[in-house]
Amino acid sequence: EAQVTQNPRYLITVTGKKLTVTCSQNMNHEYMSWYRQDPGLGLRQIYYSMNVEVTDKGDVPEGYKVSRKEKRNFPLILESPSPNQTSLYFCASSLSRLRANEQFFGPGTRLTVL
């Protein structure tokens, strides 16, 4: 089944404790991105990647890192999480960066930083 998977689905952590949220897709998609969803703000893009070893900042990149060493994986790293990073995070992928392509979303990771 074609899908985007994220792990973990739920995470409660404390300020300053490094964490990684994994994202993997099995559709051989080139383009992957991370969004955060906050009430009343919709989805905002954190980082995106057009292909292996090619990443760039979205609208809200502060406090986050990403890497794209393999085509299928695009982990999101929070080196020193803070409470304002408490949010619902979505990974998405699409065939290429062409704007017509549908983005496929993972099920989301709900992160709470205490």
Add this chain to the structure above:
Amino acid sequence: AQSVTQLDSQVPVFEEAPVELRCNYSSSVSVYLFWYVQYPNQGLQLLLKYLSGSTLVKGINGFEAEFNKSQTSFHLRKPSVHISDTAEYFCAVSPPDRGSTLGRLYFGRGTQLTVWP
């Protein structure tokens, strides 16, 4: 950055009633337009998209949307809703592929549709 405005944050309706969820965008150039739906505790999935051609676009689950260039709107409609349509709906805009907007997708803040029996 592109601006996408969803005019209603909450839309309550009764089952079998028609519904319209409004979306306006700000752009003087051609954009691609999307509606995504998010069911409770799930990721987003594509309902429909407008790329070019006919301004009336049909999507899954009986939804349709009409692109109006002069009013820069892309409202979503369904003639008769079901309880299972209860979800959050997001309008999104993809600007022309150039520079910093390459491959980007900009979302509105979402409209929560609640269908009551």
